[in-house]
Amino acid sequence: MIVTEKLSKTYGRVVAVDGLDLEVKPGEIFGFLGPNGAGKTTTIRMLTTLTRPTSGRASINGFDVVAQPLAAKREFGVVQQHLSLDRELTVWENLELTARLRHLGRKERQRCITEMLAYVELEEAAGRLVEELSGGMKRRVMLARALLHRPRVLFLDEPTVGLDAQTRRRLWALIRRLNSEGTTVFLTTHYIEEAEALCHRVGIMHRGKMIALGTPRRLRERVGLYTVEALWNGRDTRYTYFPDRSRAVAYSQGLPPEVKTVVVRESNLEDVFVELTGRKVGEEDDGFSYRSLA
Amino acid sequence: MDFLTVLWPDLLILRRRLARYLLTTLISPLLYLLAFGWGLGRGVNMGGTSYLEFVIPGIMAAAAMTASFNGAGTKLNVDRLFYKCFDELMMAPLSPWSIVLGKALIGVVRGLVTAAAFWLVAYLISSGFTPGIWFLMVIILSCFLFAFLGVLAAFLARSHEDMATFSTLFLLPMTFLGGTFFSLAGVPRGVRFVLYLLPLSHVTSTLRALALGWPFPWPSLAVMVALTVAFSLACLAAVRRSSV
Ligand SMILES: Nc1ncnc2c1ncn2[C@@H]1O[C@H](COP(=O)(O)OP(=O)(O)OP(=O)(O)O)[C@@H](O)[C@H]1O
Ligand SMILES: [Mg+2]
Numbered sequence: 001m002i003v004t005e006k007l008s009k010t011y012g013r014v015v016a017v018d019g020l021d022l023e024v025k026p027g028e029i030f031g032f033l034g035p036n037g038a039g040k041t042t043t044i045r046m047l048t049t050l051t052r053p054t055s056g057r058a059s060i061n062g063f064d065v066v067a068q069p070l071a072a073k074r075e076f077g078v079v080q081q082h083l084s085l086d087r088e089l090t091v092w093e094n095l096e097l098t099a100r101l102r103h104l105g106r107k108e109r110q111r112c113i114t115e116m117l118a119y120v121e122l123e124e125a126a127g128r129l130v131e132e133l134s135g136g137m138k139r140r141v142m143l144a145r146a147l148l149h150r151p152r153v154l155f156l157d158e159p160t161v162g163l164d165a166q167t168r169r170r171l172w173a174l175i176r177r178l179n180s181e182g183t184t185v186f187l188t189t190h191y192i193e194e195a196e197a198l199c200h201r202v203g204i205m206h207r208g209k210m211i212a213l214g215t216p217r218r219l220r221e222r223v224g225l226y227t228v229e230a231l232w233n234g235r236d237t238r239y240t241y242f243p244d245r246s247r248a249v250a251y252s253q254g255l256p257p258e259v260k261t262v263v264v265r266e267s268n269l270e271d272v273f274v275e276l277t278g279r280k281v282g283e284e285d286d287g288f289s290y291r292s293l294a
Numbered sequence: 295m296d297f298l299t300v301l302w303p304d305l306l307i308l309r310r311r312l313a314r315y316l317l318t319t320l321i322s323p324l325l326y327l328l329a330f331g332w333g334l335g336r337g338v339n340m341g342g343t344s345y346l347e348f349v350i351p352g353i354m355a356a357a358a359m360t361a362s363f364n365g366a367g368t369k370l371n372v373d374r375l376f377y378k379c380f381d382e383l384m385m386a387p388l389s390p391w392s393i394v395l396g397k398a399l400i401g402v403v404r405g406l407v408t409a410a411a412f413w414l415v416a417y418l419i420s421s422g423f424t425p426g427i428w429f430l431m432v433i434i435l436s437c438f439l440f441a442f443l444g445v446l447a448a449f450l451a452r453s454h455e456d457m458a459t460f461s462t463l464f465l466l467p468m469t470f471l472g473g474t475f476f477s478l479a480g481v482p483r484g485v486r487f488v489l490y491l492l493p494l495s496h497v498t499s500t501l502r503a504l505a506l507g508w509p510f511p512w513p514s515l516a517v518m519v520a521l522t523v524a525f526s527l528a529c530l531a532a533v534r535r536s537s538v
Pocket of ligand 1: 035041043
């Protein structure tokens with residue numbers, strides 16, 4: 001279980017995380033969405049004891065990350081957004097270091113590392129220096145490392161960036177399997193379909209604040225379950241949201257002739273995201289915004 | 295025993311590159327030995343001993359200093375700021391002291407390897423000087439002193455350049471002014487006071503006294519112990535503070 005109370009972090013004048021209240025339940029897959037710079041990584045860094053909160057509290061399975069860091073550290077594993085492997089060590093040695101740091105015995109180390117390497121399909125690369133691996137292979141090593149000690153809470157900060165489609169699907173299956181075995185998963189992603197496919201609940205963060213929280217369906221209901229996507233004058237796409245299909249269709253039929261193309265479809269999380277944050281997923285906060293007519 | 299786990303990967307890397315390490319770490323002390331001890335100082339007599347005998351403990355101290363400072367600090371700095379793999383240690387359930395000690399120990403190991411290798415060469419070239427147990431103890435202490443300083447510098451550095459700046463600003467002047475090549479007893483009082491502010495001065499005086507059988511400078515030993523403790527505590531504070 002992950003709990004934060006009024007968790008905040010400021011860097012100089014930048015408020016990276018602003019009074020975050022959050023509760024991720026045991027056994028949940030929680031998705032954390034938000035534009036670049038929203039404060040997702042900063043939140044994960046605070047939860048994983050790397051960054052000290054400016055104010056507020058956070059705990060993992062009941063252990064306060066500031067007051068009881070050692071106990072909190074035993075509870076989680078993490079795949080960070082950036083590569084954080086020792087490039088002068090081999091794949092195996094990187095994993096063995098983590099296994100030793102987590103006090104696994106010799107036999108257990110051997111077994112866990114072999115098992116995880118098989119899982120991420122890197123058995124042949126075990127003896128290679130991390131330096132020589134491709135980007136996707138490095139990410140798979142990071143994943144193997146995070147899972148090595150069977151943590152009960154798993155943080156994944158954009159875990160599928162740079163993975164090929166097959167590996168991504170395999171990772172999704174793995175996340176589901178771990179979750180069904182009781183692991184709580186906290187993940188950030190810029191791939192909306194990933195959040196939709198995996199997450200029980202999703203939180204959308206914007207400028208350090210949680211602006212929406214709920215099941216993907218509840219969030220879609222919030223903006224409207226149906227979207228009318230209309231192309232005005234051949235260049236300007238406008239989105240309008242409706243609670244049901246009939247109203248959406250009625251609206252689409254009443255549009256003026258400047259609208260050449262119009263699509264009525266079910267809303268998805270991306271629509272929620274765009275509507276709430278005023279920007280496409282992953283887009284910089286540069287004032288460029290999509291407005292709806294509704 | 296967590297500090298040994300912290301030390302383990304750095305030992306692997308050192309072992310893998312031992313030959314290259316020995317070559318690079320021995321270059322400058324050997325050049326000093328040839329240029330100053332053998333070339334410049336031939337025929338010079340220092341209070342009853344040859345200059346070569348006089349200068350060997352000094353160069354050994356300077357070489358061990360550089361090796362342990364860089365040995366502890368260089369990779370730590372890169373791992374922390376550039377490769378970020380230091381995060382893995384910070385997220386493992388370890389006490390801050392295990393991290394500081396483990397990271398300092400690789401500096402100590404490298405410092406001792408360098409000192410031993412230099413001694414071997416010096417032994418072949420010169421008089422056949424054999425260090426005793428106390429000499430060894432002081433070398434180990436000095437390696438701890440400068441390894442902790444290296445860890446501290448790596449924690450305070452905000453870039454790779456900071457590390458190089460620190461090295462040029464402190465280590466290089468110490469190498470030349472810390473009694474490596476000349477006797478601190480011979481310089482004017484005011485200057486001597488300033489030179490004794492350099493940690494290396496205490497190491498060279500102590501080692502030289504042990505090597506040449508001169509009266510043992512107890513105050514210098516006390517200063518070394520005090521500095522080692524102070525630097526290690528500063529490292530501890532820096533690790534605790536490093537979670538920004
Ligand atoms: N070490 C730091 N020093 C100063 N500012 C920082 C630091 N880390 C993060 N920030 C700032 O905090 C804000 C939030 O950054 P954060 O990395 O948490 O965003 P994010 O949601 O993870 O974004 P992305 O999707 O790009 O990964 C940004 O404005 C960033 O510039
Ligand atoms: Mg991020």
